Amino acid sequence: MSILATVPARQIVSVSQDVRAPRREVYAAFLDPLRLAAWYGPEGWIVPVHTISLDARPGGILRLAMVHHENPGQAVPLYSTFVSVVPEQLLEHRESLPGPDGQASDAQVLHRIEFLEREVDGAPGTRVVLSQGPLPPEVHPGVAAAWRSSLRRLAHTVQAETARPRG
Numbered sequence: 520m521s522i523l524a525t526v527p528a529r530q531i532v533s534v535s536q537d538v539r540a541p542r543r544e545v546y547a548a549f550l551d552p553l554r555l556a557a558w559y560g561p562e563g564w565i566v567p568v569h570t571i572s573l574d575a576r577p578g579g580i581l582r583l584a585m586v587h588h589e590n591p592g593q594a595v596p597l598y599s600t601f602v603s604v605v606p607e608q609l610l611e612h613r614e615s616l617p618g619p620d621g622q623a624s625d626a627q628v629l630h631r632i633e634f635l636e637r638e639v640d641g642a643p644g645t646r647v648v649l650s651q652g653p654l655p656p657e658v659h660p661g662v663a664a665a666w667r668s669s670l671r672r673l674a675h676t677v678q679a680e681t682a683r684p685r686g
Contacts, residue, residue, distance in 0.1 A: 577603060608634055
């Protein structure tokens with residue numbers, strides 16, 4: 520059952536991105552701290568690799584800080600706990616939103632990330648479907664735009680990595 524099964528549909532934001540790369544490569548970009556730092560966050564934000572702690576198993580954690588590129592004093596921490604991990608298919612985690620002090624609060628948002636095999640531009644590819652909620656409908660456009668930006672960065676990064684010869 521999906522982590523979002525009990526969340527009303529009107530409180531869920533979903534976005535998708537096709538990536539011209541095998542599913543294993545796209546999935547790995549979510550779990551390798553160096554690769555995650557290369558794409559995570561919307562345009563204008565960076566994730567310093569030293570802020571990432573990642574243990575991808577049920578009960579494991581994902582911690583990072585997104586830092587605004589032009590204003591490094593502006594940072595957004597992420598405090599998540601993995602709920603479901605199905606290699607190369609699914610990641611689900613529960614994010615505790617930061618409170619006024621920047622520490623994790625009791626307010627939570629759920630994330631479901633699916634990795635679906637599909638042909639993209641005539642090559643093996645992956646559709647990433649990211650769903651998040653519960654969120655009030657008035658924030659959906661901004662959240663969707665931020666995720667679309669981040670997932671475009673993911674696609675660009677993974678496609679560039681897989682195009683390079685390995686040796």
